[in-house]
Amino acid sequence: MTVEKVIRKGCLLVALPNSVDSPVEIFELPHPSNNESKKPIKLFVHDDKVYQLKIKKFSKGCDYNCSRDLVNDKYHYTSDSQTFKSTFLINEENRKDGHILEDGSILYAEKYDLTFNICGYYYRNNKVTSEDLAFITPCVPPALDMDTNFYTSSDYQEKLTNNHSENWEKIPPKLWESCLGKISHTVEEAGDKYYRIEPQMIVEWLLKKVIKINNNFPTSLKIPKSLPEDIASSLKCIMSCNLLVSLIPQLAYQDLIRHESSNLNIKQCFDSYDKYKNETLQTERERELLIKAAMSTAIPNGTKTVKKQPIQKAKVVKPKVAKGKGRIDGFFKTNKT
């Protein structure tokens, strides 16, 4: 169920920032990953911050483990693909005034970095149809933004409003400028600031996020204990990059994983891990060959092949059976005409 559907249900459980005390309009922007299978994101602005409206459903397995959950019987859903979850609302002071909501979702607002959507705009021609495709380098890279001009912040916002989504105009100018500035090269002229979004700036901005994730790595994501320490470290970096695929376009990810920096050399992490994987695979293959070879090796007297021993066939004495006429005798009675 999407945020839209929950809102339209008519009665919803919503967690908003504590300070929301004036009307806030919910609006949409195109999904920052340019993944066509994902719906536009729902946002609102409050106190000069952008918040995203997200849904939380309990008694629901994650998409990654979907097949495994089915095999393990861990999660099940109703025939109309809903979670087995509904809501009781209890007024402790008057329990007779109780309510039931068929839906068991929570809508909640989470702070959101709008820079992701500016990044999405920059790569707006780079579309994918699923997250899995984001990990693949496109054979024919799509045409990127050919506009190399610098713009003022307000002109840039107007550009996006006209070419990307009219809802860009709902972003307060100061907030817009702050996000734009994170991934743009800026020049000052005659007291005005001019911006140009640059892929290198996008990578630098993403790198900061990867470092944050890497340093606070989620405990539910397990790094195999059997890996050598340096390889485990590389894998952690790789997984930190991969997490972001949900928020960034394919080409932004491809640029990110090729980035070499003294803070965190992402490219080296990918290269080391790939090398380790290939070496491990190679070692495995060699071991398998050795085992096969050992199994067909000579017996101690030196002969290279094992002589086939003649197999004594036991004589089977077949009991004599009266031969019938092609059917189970006596089963079908012959029609006497």
Place this chain on the structure above:
Amino acid sequence: MKLSNSTQALEYGMSVPPTVAGSLNSLHSKTYHSEVPKSILESTDEIILGVDEAGRGPVMGPMVYGISYCTRQYEKDVICKYGFDDSKKLTDPVRQKLFAMIYGGEIDGVGYATTSITACDISSGMFRFPPEKNYNLNEQAHDVTIALIDDVLKSGVKVGHVYVDTVGPPISYQKKLESIFPQCKFTVAKKADSIYPIVSVASVVAKVTRDIILSQCKKTEDEILGSGYPGDSKTVQWLRNEMKPLMGWSPYMVRFSWQTCATMLANSKSTIEIEWEEDAMTKKKMQWAPEQKNRPITLDSWYQ
């Protein structure tokens, strides 16, 4: 202790059995043990113990397991003289009178105990998730019986022979009990209450306890519960009258795991439909999941 006036089950101005009090208004099963009669502790005669239950089949109220124990000589000399060995004479008023004599002290050579397995514990045990891990009625019954016998042994009573009434297959149950209590001899039999007087005593203890507990669940004196059995039209009528659209009935009283309840809830037009996760579990499971050792994990695929 004072009970409500609706104790029609209590006849002849009798006092309330001590096995009842702890179970009133209790969601969970409660056990009561009498003091061990001094004569039993001092006796060198073989001590026998009987086990029986009351209220296995009803759709409401507790299932009560009762045990009673005495010396073999006492069973012969005293128990039989009071008519415990003649089931035809054991009407409800007679049972109450006899149990009152036990806990009142007139029949002072019998120790007894009960566990009242509440409707709530029966339902929640049978509905434990997933269904293959449920705690069914037989398992509950066995565990309760074992605990009651164990408690008596731990209080220093050297029980020689235990007689158990059973509904299920007697041989396997007897073997199970013998393996847990190798110090005792066991006889497990169907309708043991009509064969062994000490089991009949246990049956009386259990039945009177259950009848009074159930009668205390009435909201008014003239409320008609019937016998509590699903085949009893009075009980069915009570269920129909009391059924509420969302929650059905009180978890204190009704065994939701009984088919009677499931059917009544499903067939009623006024009931709110509730779907449970086991409704979506099919016997034919997916056997294989595609390999995804190298599939990258993303925010959306991991957290949504």
Place this chain on the structure above:
Amino acid sequence: METTATFLPKSVQKQCQAHLVPCKIRYTGQTDELEEQFIMDKQVISPLHENRNVTYIRGRKVIGEQVVFDDRTTYIMSTREDDSGNLLIEPTYKVTEIFNYEREGNEERLTDEISKFIECRELDSLIHEG
């Protein structure tokens, strides 16, 4: 013209708790049955249920744990359309606590999901702030 959806915050007197129960109830509306039902069981039978809500729905034992949004105010909101078809979303109750429930036997899922949700929010905070 595209229609809008707007939160219209206002002060609400009425408060309630939200209990996310592990079943699909095919009904949305008022009930008076929660006056005498869905009462928390005070007797803890299993160590798995300590410091958790325990209650019953049609005989099934359900175990609940609190879902905390300490930096958020939670409401029950109702939606209505204005004359132009714009959605207006207004609070009707302030929600004091949210509890998520699973069936007895599914306690592991209850713990896992809540800790994963906390982790998700912490990660979102890392990614989107600053």
